[in-house]
Amino acid sequence: MASTRLRALDGADIEVSDTDIEAFAGQLRGRLVGPADLDYDEARAVWNGLIDKRPGLIARCTGTADVMAAVRFARAHELLLAVRGGGHNVAGAAVCDGGLVVDLSPMKAIRVNPGAGTVRAQGGVRIGDLDHESQAFGLAVPMGVVSETGIAGLTLGGGYGWLTRKYGLSCDNLLSADVVTADGRWVRAGTGPDDDLDLLWAIRGGGGNFGVVTSFDFRAHPIGPEVYFGFVVHAGSAAGEALRGIRAFIEQAPEGVMSVAVLWHGPPLEQIPAEHHGKPVAIHLAVYAGDPAEGERALRAARDIGNPIADLSGPMRYVDLQRFLDVDYPAHDLRYYWKSRYLSGLPDDLIDLLVQRNEASPSPLNTFEMWSLGGAAARVATQDSAFGDRSAPYLLGVEANWERPEDDTANLAWVREVHADVEPFSTGREYVNFPGFYEDENLVRETFGPNFRRLASLKKRYDPMNLFRLNHNIPPAP
Ligand SMILES: Cc1cc2nc3c(=O)[nH]c(=O)nc-3n(C[C@H](O)[C@H](O)[C@H](O)COP(=O)(O)OP(=O)(O)OC[C@H]3O[C@@H](n4cnc5c(N)ncnc54)[C@H](O)[C@@H]3O)c2cc1C
Known part of the structure; x- marks a missing residue:
């Protein structure tokens, strides 16, 4: 039976049958891109010209259903998994060699609710997209200072910009989110009675460790024009x-x-x-x-x-x-x-x-x-x-x-x-969104300080196999 060589979570090469890959492609509304496709090089390129990784498969997701299918496929085959928002992570964590990329860049829907002063944005949105929509209503969500940057990685790691001192970090303005967790389930992180409050706490700074955020709800503030x-x-x-x-x-x-x-x-x-x-x-x-x-x-x-x-x-x-x-x-x-x-x-x-x-x-x-x-x-x-x-x-x-x-x-x-x-x-902490190549072993433990233990135990709850590891990784508590 024909098969394709892919990279497993533990770094080993594994063979995945082409029948399984075709069945996975059939579950997606977006395209599954591989090395033989004409747009493969474009799909694997990230912002940093230093990064040249060759993923085995790139799932160009068009919505939450695609993300759920991709996470389940990765989990079933124990594949190395990268998650891409805006592709601006300096270490190139949005892509990986040999594994599967869950690429949210086609997911760019934004809806401003001017009456409530909130904005909903999908995981592939960039700062410039968000500003464009929210400024039409005289609003802005605190984000970074370069418009091409993805809102997802930036928010999940904190998020500094011109509005920080006035209105807080991007993650402080995150009200709720749709998250696909490592078991391929949809979970609503938020403060409502049916929402997961622990998950909201974790993604306000804890990065992509806990799942794929398909949609963010932000508080917006009057700014400009x-x-x-x-x-x-x-x-x-x-x-x-x-x-x-x-x-x-x-x-x-x-x-x-x-x-x-x-x-x-x-x-x-x-x-x-x-x-x-x-x-x-x-x-x-x-x-x-x-x-x-x-x-x-x-x-x-x-x-x-x-x-x-x-x-x-x-x-x-x-x-x-x-x-x-x-x-x-x-x-x-x-x-x-x-x-x-x-x-x-x-x-x-x-x-x-x-x-x-x-x-x-x-x-x-x-x-x-x-x-x-x-x-x-x-x-x-x-x-x-x-x-x-x-x-x-x-x-x-x-x-x-x-x-x-x-x-x-x-x-x-x-x-x-x-x-x-x-x-x-220094205070001993570093900003996880300016991480070098993640080569400092102490980056995560020292940066999260007193929150580290709670984060590790939540990681164990949401992602015990550490599927989401290409990030400022918080190892699951033993
Ligand atoms: C030019 C430039 C300017 C910058 N300016 C600022 C700034 O002003 N302020 C600031 O705070 N930071 C800034 N940064 C740093 C920025 O916050 C990070 O690079 C951030 O990772 C960018 O997010 P992204 O979605 O583009 O990243 P990606 O490379 O797409 O993703 C990075 C990581 O985030 C996680 N991730 C991405 N999308 C999702 C998702 N939907 N769900 C779950 N996890 C996800 C994954 O773990 C992934 O590995 C800047 C970076 C660049 C390159």
Whole structure:
């Protein structure tokens, strides 16, 4: 009998009969794509150009029924299983070699309920899709800062963006969800009498460990159509002074202000003097989540820091703001490796270290990003969502972004060295959505801290065979 070689959960190769595969394809409304199909390369490509995985099968799901069939097929054959939302996970966890990909990217339905201030969105929706629909009603769901990113992986791991300090993390705004668990069952995670409250707690930060979310229900907030966007550029020689000023600014800024200070190399924008193009710079990006005139006043002090070489601040449409950084993160063309640390503060020693490391970075596209935290996101108690501790005042993202394969080693080493050097300034936690290649064994245990035991026991309840393991994996409790 003809068969196909696929990868099992334990990493071994197994043969699955073609009759079984054909029967599985017949259960799907979407297509089952394999290596012989013309669109296979397109279907297996993810955002990070560094990732080149060759799945055995890709189930392009069109709805919950397809997801249930795919999960049951994977479980019956004990197949290695990857789940794809927007395909933007930096480690490439949305795809796998030899196994089955449950691909939700065709699932893009969105429904805004303006009266209730809620939005329902399927698992393949991207941030830009969500903003497009919700802004038609003057609403926004707190999401990330690049519109191409998938809402699924981002929300399930937390979700930071321009609205974080005002309205909380993306996962804090998750009201309920449709989830297909590892046994192929549909479960409603939520707070209603028939809903599963434990599952809602677990997916607010616990990632894709507990099932495939086919649909999310979010709380949305009045925003826009314009917001005030601060964009101030400082010369590399003044980067340390600028970061000290930004630190002082954010300590007294109102909660509506979200600030991300970036150490980078000057982008070739005409508003930035040419002598700074490709040279170290510090850029302060800040947004006021509210009335643009109020935002202008709230960000005035940030624009007065030091002697900027460019100030592009002004009111901007919220949907344009959300797309503003897209150009810096092209899909497929660049290679990316990102890690993070939650910081217990931003002392002068750390600022000096980061300024110096930015000057020595092997790619001019590499960045350090200091996200100011606090506000609404910090008011959720550690035990109230899987996400865990919210006390850190800053999140540091260490991003290597480069073009050529021959520069892989230097860029990976740069991120790892900085990540190690910054450890004494950190709270010990890392952001699971900037995970490197998931190579740090302590990432999950230390990041979830006091919530780890509850998460491990819920993992045992919902996924005892650890079918959903290609993520920031929480092993089932023994
Ligand atoms: C350009 C760029 C910008 C970013 N900006 C931000 C930002 O501003 N703020 C921020 O917080 N993060 C940001 N991130 C990180 C982002 O949160 C993660 O990369 C996240 O994984 C993206 O979600 P995705 O659905 O695209 O991921 P995918 O690669 O599709 O999936 C990642 C993982 O999420 C899980 N998953 C995905 N979909 C589902 C589902 N429907 N059900 C269950 N599990 C699922 C799976 O475990 C999967 O392995 C950014 C990433 C990129 C690449």
